[in-house]
Amino acid sequence: MLSKKQARMLFIVSTGLFAIVFLALTYDSMQQIPARTNAHNLSASAIRGHEIWNDNNCMGCHTVLGEGAYYAPELTRVYERRGEKWMKMFLKNPEAMYPGQRKMVQYNFTDGQIDDLISFFKWIGEMDLNGFPAKPTIKMSSAQNNGAVSANSPQVFKDVCVACHSVNGSGGNVGPALDHVGSKFDAAYLNKWISDPQAVKPGTAMPQLNVSDADRALVVEFLSGLK
Ligand code: HEC
Ligand code: HEC
Numbered sequence: 001m002l003s004k005k006q007a008r009m010l011f012i013v014s015t016g017l018f019a020i021v022f023l024a025l026t027y028d029s030m031q032q033i034p035a036r037t038n039a040h041n042l043s044a045s046a047i048r049g050h051e052i053w054n055d056n057n058c059m060g061c062h063t064v065l066g067e068g069a070y071y072a073p074e075l076t077r078v079y080e081r082r083g084e085k086w087m088k089m090f091l092k093n094p095e096a097m098y099p100g101q102r103k104m105v106q107y108n109f110t111d112g113q114i115d116d117l118i119s120f121f122k123w124i125g126e127m128d129l130n131g132f133p134a135k136p137t138i139k140m141s142s143a144q145n146n147g148a149v150s151a152n153s154p155q156v157f158k159d160v161c162v163a164c165h166s167v168n169g170s171g172g173n174v175g176p177a178l179d180h181v182g183s184k185f186d187a188a189y190l191n192k193w194i195s196d197p198q199a200v201k202p203g204t205a206m207p208q209l210n211v212s213d214a215d216r217a218l219v220v221e222f223l224s225g226l227k
Helices: 004-036 044-055 078-082 084-092 111-125 148-152 155-159 187-195 213-224
Strands: none
Touching (some): 078 084, 078 111, 084 111, 084 155, 187 213
16 A cells, blocks of 8 residues: 555656656657658748638648548548649539539639649648558559550540549549440540530530640540550
């Protein structure tokens, strides 16, 4: 049995000891933050992106670093998952990407604001978070795509179309697989379809994407070859 005095001593010594351990660990964590977050990469553009993120209360629906609301996807690794081109197109007009089904707000951001947001996501995405969150299962941007999509498909296909379409089993399944689309449609049809899907098939769920003429020509050539 401890005497009253001994019990008090035990309380004081152990509380003091663990307070010191706690402060030391906190200090150690604080010391690591600049390296883990790559603070030196925090550009003016990424800072502006963070301000846009806060001003528009994106956290009302999304989380970054696990913080925020759970209505919409976690965005910590969105840069790695989606890539720059896709994000640019999406943020310009989210509704076009997922016609009639999704609830991401149309903000009418300028190109500069979109670039700032993307810098912000890139910076967040490069943080060392001890493996949080799990590595994305989809990686749309360029060389990271596995399978045949990366072999001979044009960049715009890898950046945007694979979000919804697959070739050789690699890509999304929102739209049909395009393995034999070249024997189904001719180049003129494909060209018209990609420039304005609604004009070809009113009510279709294929979005009208803001693809440049040059990119469209490349993608039509690629698809025509998929016999
Ligand atoms: C009202 C809720 C809401 C708000 C506010 C909101 N979003 Fe979203 N966002 C969504 C939903 C829902 C999705 C997923 C649907 C989709 O894929 O279209 C999404 C998807 C995204 C994606 C693509 C994620 C992926 O991997 O497909 C990005 C990037 C994004 N939002 C950025 C933002 C930014 C930046 C803001 C603030 C400026 C914001 N969102 C505000 C609801 C919201
Ligand atoms: C957000 C999802 C989405 C994206 C991104 C998307 N598509 Fe589609 N696509 C669809 C859907 C859904 C359909 C089916 C439409 C229908 O049948 O009404 C479709 C249909 C098609 C078809 C017709 C296929 C067939 O067998 O009938 C082609 C060709 C096509 N898309 C090409 C493209 C190309 C090229 C891109 C990139 C520039 C692209 N799509 C991007 C969703 C998408």
